[in-house]
Amino acid sequence: MLKTAHLHVSLCRIVVLELGILKVLLDLEGKVRRFIELKRWSPIDTLIRSCLLEERSGAASYNYDAPGASYTLKWTFHNELGLVFVAVYQRILHLLYVDDLLALVRREFAEIYDPKRTVYNDFDETFRQLRMEAEARAEELKKSKQMVKPVNNVKKQGQAQKAGFDKGNKKREGNLAADGGDADKGKGSKLENGHSNGNNFEIEESRMTAVVNGKENTSSNVSAFDVSKLQKRTKSGKKTDTVVNKGSKVDPKKKVTKKNRVWDDAPPETKLDFTDPVDEVGNENIEVVAAGQGESMMDMEEVISSDSEDEEDDDVQKDSKPEAKKKGWFSSMFQSIAGKANLEKEDLEPALKALKDRLMTKNVAEEIAEKLCESVAASLEGKKLASFTRVSSTVQAAMEEALLRILTPRRSIDILRDVHAAKEQRKPYVVVFVGVNGVGKSTNLAKVAYWLLQHNVSVMMAACDTFRSGAVEQLRTHARRLQIPIFEKGYEKDPAIVAKEAIQEATRNGSDVVLVDTAGRMQDNEPLMRALSKLIYLNNPDLVLFVGEALVGNDAVDQLSKFNQKLADLSTSSNPRLIDGILLTKFDTIDDKVGAALSMVYISGAPVMFVGCGQSYTDLKKLNVKSIVKTLLK
Numbered sequence: 295m296l297k298t299a300h301l302h303v304s305l306c307r308i309v310v311l312e313l314g315i316l317k318v319l320l321d322l323e324g325k326v327r328r329f330i331e332l333k334r335w336s337p338i339d340t341l342i343r344s345c346l347l348e349e350r351s352g353a354a355s356y357n358y359d360a361p362g363a364s365y366t367l368k369w370t371f372h373n374e375l376g377l378v379f380v381a382v383y384q385r386i387l388h389l390l391y392v393d394d395l396l397a398l399v400r401r402e403f404a405e406i407y408d409p410k411r412t413v414y415n416d417f418d419e420t421f422r423q424l425r426m427e428a429e430a431r432a433e434e435l436k437k438s439k440q441m442v443k444p445v446n447n448v449k450k451q452g453q454a455q456k457a458g459f460d461k462g463n464k465k466r467e468g469n470l471a472a473d474g475g476d477a478d479k480g481k482g483s484k485l486e487n488g489h490s491n492g493n494n495f496e497i498e499e500s501r502m503t504a505v506v507n508g509k510e511n512t513s514s515n516v517s518a519f520d521v522s523k524l525q526k527r528t529k530s531g532k533k534t535d536t537v538v539n540k541g542s543k544v545d546p547k548k549k550v551t552k553k554n555r556v557w558d559d560a561p562p563e564t565k566l567d568f569t570d571p572v573d574e575v576g577n578e579n580i581e582v583v584a585a586g587q588g589e590s591m592m593d594m595e596e597v598i599s600s601d602s603e604d605e606e607d608d609d610v611q612k613d614s615k616p617e618a619k620k621k622g623w624f625s626s627m628f629q630s631i632a633g634k635a636n637l638e639k640e641d642l643e644p645a646l647k648a649l650k651d652r653l654m655t656k657n658v659a660e661e662i663a664e665k666l667c668e669s670v671a672a673s674l675e676g677k678k679l680a681s682f683t684r685v686s687s688t689v690q691a692a693m694e695e696a697l698l699r700i701l702t703p704r705r706s707i708d709i710l711r712d713v714h715a716a717k718e719q720r721k722p723y724v725v726v727f728v729g730v731n732g733v734g735k736s737t738n739l740a741k742v743a744y745w746l747l748q749h750n751v752s753v754m755m756a757a758c759d760t761f762r763s764g765a766v767e768q769l770r771t772h773a774r775r776l777q778i779p780i781f782e783k784g785y786e787k788d789p790a791i792v793a794k795e796a797i798q799e800a801t802r803n804g805s806d807v808v809l810v811d812t813a814g815r816m817q818d819n820e821p822l823m824r825a826l827s828k829l830i831y832l833n834n835p836d837l838v839l840f841v842g843e844a845l846v847g848n849d850a851v852d853q854l855s856k857f858n859q860k861l862a863d864l865s866t867s868s869n870p871r872l873i874d875g876i877l878l879t880k881f882d883t884i885d886d887k888v889g890a891a892l893s894m895v896y897i898s899g900a901p902v903m904f905v906g907c908g909q910s911y912t913d914l915k916k917l918n919v920k921s922i923v924k925t926l927l928k
């Protein structure tokens with residue numbers, strides 16, 4: 295579809311983002327509207343869902359793969375006006391001037407933008423000129439870079455390019471993108487995908503889009519969208535732009551280390567209750583799943599405790615000190631009282647640094663804390679500081695909103711409703727429990743079984759940990775104590791087949807739910823991950839529940855991202871199933887170090903469905919999102 299549109303970047307489109315639903319407000323060509331309405335043009339939709347709404351807008355760019363074509367999306371924000379400018383182009387083109395172009399368009403468009411206006415035909419010509427300007431600048435830059443290259447390097451480059459051309463399309467693209475001079479020589483050559491390469495910078499399928507209603511951002515390629523302000527569209531105000539290039543400093547390959555557990559004989563005296571039955575905002579995420587005294591479980595003799603952490607000094611406002619130092623006490627004070635013209639990156643840095651440290655003391659993975667801070671920074675840059683407001687308060691409020699947004703489930707976590715829906719179709723509802731070794735899969739599977747029984751749902755357990763000696767007996771013990779049937783076939787059987795037979799049996803005997811226990815496995819264990827992938831593919835469960843310990847810090851990211859990655863890579867399906875939800879165990883042992891909840895949700899996008907908080911069958915609750923956010927920021 296997009297190919298036939300063949301849009302030579304000559305237009306600017308504006309779409310409205312309202313609570314994740316895309317609507318076209320401005321459409322200079324009419325095509326984007328059609329794509330969005332028909333849901334064929336989903337790169338923007340995906341960008342909004344995957345980056346902007348999930349506080350991932352600190353990323354430099356986003357790659358969107360569609361059948362037959364791959365696109366790169368880059369964006370920038372005008373927070374003051376609530377606009378997001380998005381450039382979408384075929385990845386194959388490796389355009390070098392997009393960041394520059396985005397910054398130019400952002401500046402120029404802000405000059406003529408009027409929220410009441412819906413058509414900007416007059417911007418077409420400006421856009422064309424800006425594009426030429428950006429192209430020319432990129433060309434100049436490349437030439438000047440080439441000038442300073444040592445002769446032997448140029449020679450090597452030439453050889454490499456030749457080899458690249460010989461090797462095929464992929465290398466050729468790289469050469470064309472990386473070397474302006476040679477690319478010129480290649481004018482008129484055909485790329486293997488059939489696109490004309492008449493100009494090194496020719497954009498055959500790129501488009502420039504502005505999304506209305508966002509956060510401000512001054513970066514041309516790294517920025518965040520203030521989704522919370524979606525409905526508070528800025529009425530007016532034209533700001534001058536400052537382009538600040540930012541980049542993620544996070545090394546995604548950085549190996550994270552698991553935090554040691556602290557074992558103690560006695561549980562800590564005071565525990566924070568993250569599972570209040572009543573939410574201050576009436577949020578249904580905070581419901582006690584199983585309450586009251588239940589029988590304690592066998593094999594749960596260990597009492598885990600963690601040292602309670604000293605309360606961190608909560609004076610985030612000390613972050614304003616460097617600012618005060620730099621700008622002088624009076625001007626700093628004046629700014630916080632009268633309102634600053636526009637927040638700059640340096641104004642935000644101290645507060646963000648303090649906030650990042652605070653998140654990390656709560657066990658939020660460093661990588662996540664950093665990304666969140668980048669996203670919050672980008673959402674605030676260029677914004678006017680409200681009167682009588684300190685930078686630190688503004689930063690804290692923005693972070694609070696971001697955390698709430700991340701932790702609030704976007705999909706239904708009402709299992710009972712889904713169980714009843716499956717029952718109506720005369721199918722058992724199947725939940726597969728997955729996770730690394732010893733995190734509490736079997737124990738919490740039993741808790742979920744108990745909770746379901748409390749809601750008059752009939753349950754069957756499936757002993758599909760055919761790997762670890764003793765696992766079947768452990769599950770059998772839980773089944774006996776809860777008086778529910780268990781389907782087991784012993785050890786060394788293919789767990790995928792055992793699960794399949796269990797589901798067939800449940801269908802025959804009319805069980806409402808099948809809870810499938812699986813072997814614990816390290817995220818790097820390829821044979822076991824392959825077996826899990828097969829189990830999921832073969833049985834297509836209703837819910838793939840990742841069971842993870844609330845004790846993990848940086849390891850949370852590694853575990854979850856690799857589980858998902860392996861499930862995707864090793865699946866034989868073109869549309870592989872990933873983790874649908876999270877069950878966080880051992881919440882009773884972490885005191886206020888609740889960061890794993892945030893890290894896991896952030897990295898997987900899956901909601902926390904349950905929280906295991908003890909060793910009784912009744913110790914299963916739902917996450918109190920507000921309380922978690924409060925604790926994270928305390």
Ligand SMILES: Nc1nc2c(ncn2[C@@H]2O[C@H](COP(=O)(O)OP(=O)(O)OP(=O)(O)O)[C@@H](O)[C@H]2O)c(=O)[nH]1
Pocket residue numbers: 593594595596597598729730731732733734735736737738759762765813814815879880881882883906907908909913
């Ligand atoms: N304090 C506390 N302990 C828990 C909780 N959930 C599980 N445990 C304990 O964690 C330990 C491991 O639980 P299991 O259910 O055997 O873990 P598993 O993931 O099935 O283990 P593998 O089959 O080896 O992967 C047991 O001692 C449980 O009692 C919890 O919410 N709080």
